[in-house]
Amino acid sequence: MALISARQLTVQMMQNPQILAALQERLDGLVGSPSGYMESLPKVVKRRVNALKNLQVKCAHIEAKFYEEVHELERKYAALYQPLFDKRSDIIKAVYEPTDEECEWKQEDEEELTDEMKEKAKLEDEKKDEEKEDPKGIPEFWLTVFKNVDLLSEMLQEHDEPILKHLQDIKVKFSDAGQPMSFTLEFYFERNDFFTNTVLTKTYKMRSEPDESDPFSFDGPEIMGCTGCTIDWTKGKNVTLKTIKKKQKHKGRGTVRTVTKTVPNDSFFNFFSPPEVPENGELDEDSEAVLAADFEIGHFIRERIVPRAVLYFTGEAIEDDDDDVSKRIGKRLMKRMIQTMTRRYGPSPL
Numbered sequence: 001m002a003l004i005s006a007r008q009l010t011v012q013m014m015q016n017p018q019i020l021a022a023l024q025e026r027l028d029g030l031v032g033s034p035s036g037y038m039e040s041l042p043k044v045v046k047r048r049v050n051a052l053k054n055l056q057v058k059c060a061h062i063e064a065k066f067y068e069e070v071h072e073l074e075r076k077y078a079a080l081y082q083p084l085f086d087k088r089s090d091i092i093k094a095v096y097e098p099t100d101e102e103c104e105w106k107q108e109d110e111e112e113l114t115d116e117m118k119e120k121a122k123l124e125d126e127k128k129d130e131e132k133e134d135p136k137g138i139p140e141f142w143l144t145v146f147k148n149v150d151l152l153s154e155m156l157q158e159h160d161e162p163i164l165k166h167l168q169d170i171k172v173k174f175s176d177a178g179q180p181m182s183f184t185l186e187f188y189f190e191r192n193d194f195f196t197n198t199v200l201t202k203t204y205k206m207r208s209e210p211d212e213s214d215p216f217s218f219d220g221p222e223i224m225g226c227t228g229c230t231i232d233w234t235k236g237k238n239v240t241l242k243t244i245k246k247k248q249k250h251k252g253r254g255t256v257r258t259v260t261k262t263v264p265n266d267s268f269f270n271f272f273s274p275p276e277v278p279e280n281g282e283l284d285e286d287s288e289a290v291l292a293a294d295f296e297i298g299h300f301i302r303e304r305i306v307p308r309a310v311l312y313f314t315g316e317a318i319e320d321d322d323d324d325v326s327k328r329i330g331k332r333l334m335k336r337m338i339q340t341m342t343r344r345y346g347p348s349p350l
Contacts, residue, residue: 094137
């Protein structure tokens, strides 16, 4: 019998819920477990260690101030970026036609082409343009961006795509100076048959201060909650709901009737209706998972998609981001998967 490779063995192990549960149990036992060294220290040394911890708490508060100033810098530079983003939007929407000089872009592979080959390629491109109708702006720009990014394409359903063809721009607005830290994603739509809104918004409220009960966990601003908006759907066009028919049997008479029910439907536009965070901050596991993914998506759109949209449209930015995104959310998703498996199948007998 051929030996099983390490890779195959790993795959088999990760598909076994009992092994996953046992692994989680071992990890839970390792993370944060004291070595016993601290307990062995003399009382006078422990006292000095406590002094170091107090210094560390002060460091955390200084770090929080640092991130507040970073937010102010983001606000300042957002105003400098915005004219460029506005021009990008005008080109996409065909409000502005860029000049020949603005359209000049030297491809890396052009260096190896002879003048004759360049002229031939130019003629072929012109012939293709003549055969097609002259498109306005850059059609389906944002829809293409979404479809090119795994994190966003997983949210898209087939019935979302006709709507997102009308998406014309996405902007990021930061909270004003002196206001609580937050940012808002604004999705601008041209007139369409699906809803009457011209702008859909999603606001993320953040906090940049250490938690008094656990100051050492501070690792920069965290999102405390988010607020969507009401979408004014045209009658019969709400893709976040679907109608199903269900047969019901009357207990007494035994007759069967068909009942029509409206139930939630998978859609990108559920993004604008996040779970509400109660005042006590406690959420059930499903809501917590939805919000965790929502926060990742909101940050990703703000930090990557809006500033570098053209590179996601062409696909040039995707390869670089694959590893970064995986590192950032992969561990969290894997941990949640293991926890789900543990709840479903119970603790491992191993």
